[in-house]
Amino acid sequence: MNKAKHIAIIMDGNGRWAELQGKKRVKGHEEGAKVVKAITTYCSHSKEIEYLTLYAFSTENWKRPRLEVEFLMKLLDNYLKKELQTYLELNVRFEPVGDIRAFSKSLQKTIRMIEEKTAHCDGLVQYLALNYGAQDEIIRAVNKLKNIEGNITTEMLSNQLDCKHAVDLLIRTGGDHRLSNFLLWQSAYAELFFTETLWPDFTPKDLEKIIKKFTKVERRFGGLK
Numbered sequence: 001m002n003k004a005k006h007i008a009i010i011m012d013g014n015g016r017w018a019e020l021q022g023k024k025r026v027k028g029h030e031e032g033a034k035v036v037k038a039i040t041t042y043c044s045h046s047k048e049i050e051y052l053t054l055y056a057f058s059t060e061n062w063k064r065p066r067l068e069v070e071f072l073m074k075l076l077d078n079y080l081k082k083e084l085q086t087y088l089e090l091n092v093r094f095e096p097v098g099d100i101r102a103f104s105k106s107l108q109k110t111i112r113m114i115e116e117k118t119a120h121c122d123g124l125v126q127y128l129a130l131n132y133g134a135q136d137e138i139i140r141a142v143n144k145l146k147n148i149e150g151n152i153t154t155e156m157l158s159n160q161l162d163c164k165h166a167v168d169l170l171i172r173t174g175g176d177h178r179l180s181n182f183l184l185w186q187s188a189y190a191e192l193f194f195t196e197t198l199w200p201d202f203t204p205k206d207l208e209k210i211i212k213k214f215t216k217v218e219r220r221f222g223g224l225k
Contacts, residue, residue, distance in 0.1 A: 001215045004169045006051040007043065007207075008183050008190070011036070012174030013198030020198075026071045031200035033079050037086065042204035044090040044124040051125045051165050053097065055182050059133030062102075076130070077107050080114045087114065091123035097162035098132030099140070127163055134184035137162050161185060169214045171207070173199045191217050 011032060018028030036054060043049045057072060064072075080094075087094055094114050101108070111130070141160035145152050158164055167183055167190040175196045179187065193210050195202070 003048045004211050006165050006168050008053040008167045008170045010055045010172040011199040017198040017200040040126055044092050053127040055129045057130050059136050077110050080110050087118045091121045093121040093125045094118045095127050096130050097127045098130045100130055102131045133181045173197050173202050
């Protein structure tokens, strides 16, 4: 039976959820933040899940309307400060992945503060992908190795990535069937699950159902069984 040690989720559908409700797109992001807490809480109580990586803000999301981007930055800052106690109570270690240097100094300070205050937690690790793009991640990793003599190995490159753990189960909500530049290296042999459910409507029960399906999938990793 497969174990979903590392679950990665593309949290898609916030804006469409809000539009269907006759609300502004930002309301969808607010509801989506509540789901982040619910899913993180569920995963923290699992004995098998070790890592949860959530796609929060991509390198391409800067193309969105300025006001929406500004709202997302404020939402992220407020969410992290508000949920610090939750991280500590759940024994969850928070780690950002991506190039956060593009964010404001104050937001960078908040991100580092949460990272430092949860560094001692030894339960679930929640990776939050912030200003993240897999291609950017790989390029940055290669640049760190470019002056090394000899051939670059898979292990060497993996050790330079923001996220160093292979993904077992990758889920995308919202109905689209694409990876959108998310954890391309780490998801080389991940099982992919796509659901029509918009992220604000996604529940721990939905995740549990997907995990149950995942446990029954035959994973061969390019070989034969």
